[in-house]
Amino acid sequence: MNVRFSAVQSVEIAVPEQPIPIQHYLRQPQRLIHALIDPTQVELLGNDCFRFKMRPLHFMTLSLQPTVDLRIWAESDGTIYLRSIGCEIRGIEYINRRFHLGLMGQLSPVQQAAKTYLKGRADLQVEVDLPPPLSLTPRPLVETTGNGLLRSVLLTIKQRLVHQLLSDYCLWVAAQSEASPQTLGIGLDQSALLSPNGSAL
Secondary structure (H helix, E strand, C coil): CEEEEEEEEEEEEECCCCCCCHHHHHCCHHHHHHHHCCHHHEEECCCCEEEEECCCEEECCEEECEEEEEEEEECCCCCEEEEEEEEEECCCHHHHCCEEEEEEEEEEEEEECCEEEEEEEEEEEEEEECCCCHHHCCHHHHHHHHHHHHHHHHHHHHHHHHHHHHHHHHHHHHHHHCCCCCCHHHHHHHHCCECCCCCEC
């Protein structure tokens, strides 16, 4: 049985006022990905490409652990884009050959009444051809379960975004503020190589 699951999550966060606008922070893909996703689950593939090993997903009688390749980049206005560019289900070849995951996300700094907000949206879709005996399960039950699972994945990422990203942004600003004017530009470059806790990647 071929089924498609989907989930959408929106977010709006008020950004605390800081000496350095958040647009500067948002132009650093390596810091951002570690703020959005647990660093223990991420492997750097390139300047803006990462491999995300998701936690096991329990669906009906299946336990799946997708490994998703992501690209994250920023435009000059600070808008962040996230796209999945590959996915693999290791250990279950039948599912791996019949599984497709698509993730698209966007996060933009927006000015409203002299205050900055981060507004974003993420869309997650999975298409899979289920093996027996799951293929005999009523389709409405399968779709409800799958959609709920994807919503929980996006909710986890949203919660981390709300709590971790702004915290890391404030830490980053504090680190830049300690730099002298002559070394501020160097500090901005070097910060891209730091994890959210301030240690070298």
